[in-house]
Amino acid sequence: MTLYGYWRSTASWRVRLGLTIKGVPFDTVPIHLGQGAQLEGGFQAVNPQGFVPALTLDDGTTLTQSLAILEWLEETHPEPALLPADPIARAQVRAVAEVIACDVHPVQNLKVLKMLRALGQDQDGIDAWAARIIEDGLEACDALIAGQEGPFCFGDKVTMADVLLVPQLSNARRFGAELRWPRILEIEAACAELPAFKAAAPEAQPDFVP
């Protein structure tokens, strides 16, 4: 299968993590978002929405939307599981994932920041917008994992919550968000020790620009 992504896209990073954790081999096709490659004909034929990630399966089907791809991956490659077995526990993991995927990331992605710039916001204004959205989301995540054992969001197994949380922290730093949640930083550090998180990190990607 082929993953169309971009080293700095946190949504692509989530899918890279899912594939890597589950040991599913994939090819990478970088789509340079900063240069507008997502709007060009070639990638538009893959994903008309022009968003990464898109995952083209061996039968030619293209899947889009990072959470839908991760759920597909969980159903077709169940081990190691990224969701616990109990339905309520699954809902709690998915809630953290969706705080990031719904309430945070889409409100600070490249498209929205460009719209803010078109409304006259300067870089400071844009950074402040993104930082506020990210801080509110991390505050919510911290509350949702309160009382859970570590080292990961939900105990001693990596879940979809960690897969969503870790890439978002990179954006948090990029936009100068305050990282005032020790538990979240401990989770990030625990994940950083794992080979799959090392392999899926932006700096390990072929299109990475320091």
Add this chain to the structure above:
Amino acid sequence: MTLYGYWRSTASWRVRLGLTIKGVPFDTVPIHLGQGAQLEGGFQAVNPQGFVPALTLDDGTTLTQSLAILEWLEETHPEPALLPADPIARAQVRAVAEVIACDVHPVQNLKVLKMLRALGQDQDGIDAWAARIIEDGLEACDALIAGQEGPFCFGDKVTMADVLLVPQLSNARRFGAELRWPRILEIEAACAELPAFKAAAPEAQPDFVP
């Protein structure tokens, strides 16, 4: 179980639809978002993020995030199914749901529109922002369901895609978005005929304000 929601919140509407379609009885507690009730102590104890919907189960557990709640509902009350059986088909349904839940709704919700107002945008500017986001999302949904049979997004059974799409169309009209996709309007009309969609509609809720 108890659903904390608001008649005009499309995320609450999704969960009402899921519960109603599956015939799960629930009590409703209205949280008046326009009056800031989501930020008051009582509801903050239920959901610290201050967002609706929140679903409190009979054992006292509160679930948040509409997609996580719908997935929990699908796992615990499988019939009638809101996802098809085939993993690729499930991913395609979820992708439409997530265009709405991730790329559209959070970028035009009350919080973001208040942030735009604080940046000096007037009502016309706010409406134009919301309409553009909604139109881009509906364009993506229309592409994702192209070639599928009707009357619903994916054939003759209501799925999570319809459950997410229909409430968003209400917001589309509210913000003056152009509704230029005949297939999407046909889906909305087909859903409107169903008793569950009638019962879950905003105007059928106890806190509805005309």
